[in-house]
Amino acid sequence: MTAPAVVRARDLTREYSFGKEIVHALSGVTFDVPEGDYVAIVGPSGCGKSTLLNLLGAIDRPTRGSVVINGTDVARMNDRDATSFRLRNIGFVFQRFYLMPTLSARENVELPMAEAGVSKLDRIARAKELLAYVGLAHRERHRPSELSGGEQQRVAIARALSNHPAILLADEPTGELDARTGAEIIGLFGRLNRDGTTLIVVTHDEELASAASRKIHMRDGLIVDG
């Protein structure tokens, strides 16, 4: 039996206006992602992968179409509702990690939980648990500047998981890492997926894409395969 779809994208279209010129970043994309799936979105630069990820993550709005995540159409939400939705339902991992440089690894993981109103004791316990999960229990007091790129990305993954999101979205998560460190992150994503996390990854990294259970190929704002 197929798992219920956690993501339903229908006729997703995103256009940008540059003066009189209109750029079609996405041109009517439709697909589903079942719960527990591990999807890699691949394609050449400028094909609309990141735009699609932004729409799935409710940090951008489609010109047309809908994105339903866990039964909620995020495309129609106002800013306040979308922010609250992201906080509780979506985990983000970025290519450049974007950890807060003045906070320790543990405090970075705590940040979304603090925003969600989780008590100090609970969020410390959860942050420690997640750092242990990504293999950084011994680095919890370290600042990002004291961590390697791979370690920073693992902290970013722990941060993305802190509020038990329905999906984890990653945009080129191995793009800033060397091959060996990238492989560690790929391994970590695999483990996360096996433990039940729904993953959608945008990547140019063939190895990362191959690790996914499903690949969506994009070209010129359209899904051409997958």
Next chain:
Amino acid sequence: MPIALAWASLRRHGTRTMLAMLGVAVAAAMLLDMVMMSTGMRESFRSLLLSRGFQLRLSPKGTLPFDTEASMGNTRELVRKLRTNPNFVAVSPVLGGSIHFPRGDSVVTSSALGLEPRVQGDYELVSGRDPLAPNEIVVNDELYRALGARIGDTLAVANGYDPQTREYTGVRRLVLTGRVRFLYGATRQRAAAMELRTLQQMGGSERDDASSLVMIRVREGASIDSAMEFIKEQGPRANLVSTESALDQVDMRLRYFRQLAVILGSVSLFVGFLLVTTLITVSVNERIGEIAVMRALGVSRAHVVQQIVLEGMTISLIGAFAGLLLGLATGRYLNGILSSFPGLPEAIDFFLFQPKAAWTALGLLALSGIAAGVYPAFRASSLPIATTLREEAIA
């Protein structure tokens, strides 16, 4: 969390933050000094005028008390009539003038007050006793040192000097009975006091019944307006001023000082505001990617605004508290310089610290700190997340 993030953000560029706080401190110090100056002189003058409880003053027409050498005549009868009013607790006539102490080939010159020691409101006794007899005199420390005399010494005192006969006029031998501090005396001014009648007689027939000032203390609870009416009915050829109207006259004369204080204070406030706005704007521009990520992670706009406004407020408040200390120190230093101006009562403070003034200055700075953070905060929180992240990635 916004508080922790704001503090962490300020600590990230510690030197820059410290310099900004120092800049705000300088602006705050100037603002505080200007607020202290704009209100201080008036309050200081008021407490000086009220220090001995005299609410009404009669002085020669067109002058402030002791503003000139001018005096009023026929004051003995006027004082007698005034003392018939049961609401007048004390009526104190005072005559001002200069006296000389011939010391062999040299002379020590001093200002002098003739007064009634039992009701006077011009000096405080430091040591010895009041000059209650017609042949007694008290002096302040400056004159005491200049004379090299001791309490109990008899001093030759003249009221004037005739250059034609080369002789001193109005000479008396007075016994030094005490050392005093004059409430309205200028810094380093030599001054003495004796019985009113003594100084009047030393001045010859012209000053026999003269006074430079008559001070009236009205019974507590009695109407000042009625008291003024009563005095006017006695027909004195003099200016009658209440403490309030004297303060109004002082206010008129200090108007330019206050205008200057308001202008310089506003400039200080604006400079502080610009400093904080610039720093916060630069800081936000540096962190635009981080802020977009915080928003992507689900941090609300309100919390982003709160964090950035807190940064501005923290800089302003810490700077303002440092500025409070700096302002008090500079105010005290400047007060020392200004108070030593010749002719000004030593007791007048140009920079009078008043808690209300300090709170006003701190409040204005805190408000400017909030205002300084508002624009960059709203700008940062309103940036489109996806576009900002894409631009950051390209950069």
